[in-house]
Amino acid sequence: MPMMPTDFTWPIALLTAALGVVCGTLNVLAAGGSLLAVPYLIFLGLPAPMANATNRVAILLQNMVSVSTYRHAGMVRVRRHWSLLLTMAVGGLLGALLATDINEQLLHNVICAILVVMFFLLMFDPKRWESRGMRLFAHHPWLRYVAYFVVGTYGGFIQMGVGFFLLALLELGDGLDLLRANAVKVLCILTFTAVAIVVFASKDLIVWRVGLTLACGNMIGAWIGVKYSMRLGSARLRYVLLAALAISAIYLFLR
Numbered sequence: 460m461p462m463m464p465t466d467f468t469w470p471i472a473l474l475t476a477a478l479g480v481v482c483g484t485l486n487v488l489a490a491g492g493s494l495l496a497v498p499y500l501i502f503l504g505l506p507a508p509m510a511n512a513t514n515r516v517a518i519l520l521q522n523m524v525s526v527s528t529y530r531h532a533g534m535v536r537v538r539r540h541w542s543l544l545l546t547m548a549v550g551g552l553l554g555a556l557l558a559t560d561i562n563e564q565l566l567h568n569v570i571c572a573i574l575v576v577m578f579f580l581l582m583f584d585p586k587r588w589e590s591r592g593m594r595l596f597a598h599h600p601w602l603r604y605v606a607y608f609v610v611g612t613y614g615g616f617i618q619m620g621v622g623f624f625l626l627a628l629l630e631l632g633d634g635l636d637l638l639r640a641n642a643v644k645v646l647c648i649l650t651f652t653a654v655a656i657v658v659f660a661s662k663d664l665i666v667w668r669v670g671l672t673l674a675c676g677n678m679i680g681a682w683i684g685v686k687y688s689m690r691l692g693s694a695r696l697r698y699v700l701l702a703a704l705a706i707s708a709i710y711l712f713l714r
Contacts, residue, residue, distance in 0.1 A: 466504065472672050475499075479676020480683070483521045486622060486648075487641060487684025493518065493619040496673065509666060511558060511617060512659035515652055516670030518618060521677035522649035526642075528685040534642040544650045546604050550611025551651025555658035558616045573619050578705060603632060607647075614648065615655040621648065645681075 478499055482492030493514055500510035529535045606628055614621040625647055629640035659665050 467668055475672045476676035479517055479673040480680040483677035483680020484684045487525050487681050497619055509664050512664035513666045513670040515656045515659060517674040517677040519652045519656055520674040521681040522645045524678045524681040525645040525685055526649050529642040534639060535646050543607055546607045547611030547647050547651045548654050550608040551615030551654040554612040554615025555655035559662045611651045614651050
């Protein structure tokens with residue numbers, strides 16, 4: 460049964476904002492914050508499509524903070540990546556449209572499957588599978604746009620774990636270092652999220668009170684993540700994400 464506005468009490472609101480801080484920090488330093496946020500929103504009582512849509516409010520505002528901070532530091536320039544952003548925007552539109560038409564139980568099962576897949580991907584050294592993409596891009600440049608379109612579609616559809624795929628493409632597909640890859644990653648996510656959120660809002664799938672509360676925490680987390688991204692690498696977060704993935708997957712499978 461969907462959560463009613465009266466169910467969103469102050470203690471739950473504070474917990475939601477606190478989780479947002481964690482998610483925002485994870486999303487900027489590495490990726491995977493939505494792997495915590497979406498199952499949490501489902502735990503609160505939101506149906507899977509509404510949890511998927513409501514989480515985008517936090518993602519949008521979080522990445523606005525991140526992009527603004529990175530641009531101020533001279534780490535990202537929109538004009539340099541316009542063709543890439545356009546490709547991802549089109550993919551994000553397609554993905555969001557698919558997400559609004561999918562059966563709720565099917566979307567719930569898709570989320571469970573993604574959690575399991577991401578768990579096993581993180582079990583192995585990312586360089587082992589990311590490096591294959593770099594060799595493909597070197598010999599077939601057109602695959603770059605195909606890959607970004609597919610990731611944009613995935614991001615518009617579900618969002619969860621999309622940062623991992625973007626980092627793989629940006630670091631080893633385009634040769635960016637981790638810091639610059641993070642900067643361009645948040646710009647890409649901001650682009651397709653802005654498109655997706657219009658679609659979700661038009662379908663009345665967003666619980667704004669919950670989404671904006673989560674966003675408050677995400678924005679704080681994004682600021683923290685950008686400020687400390689030079690000091691803290693994403694490698695240490697890998698084991699935290701593994702634990703979170705396992706817990707979230709077990710909960711959703713048993714639900």
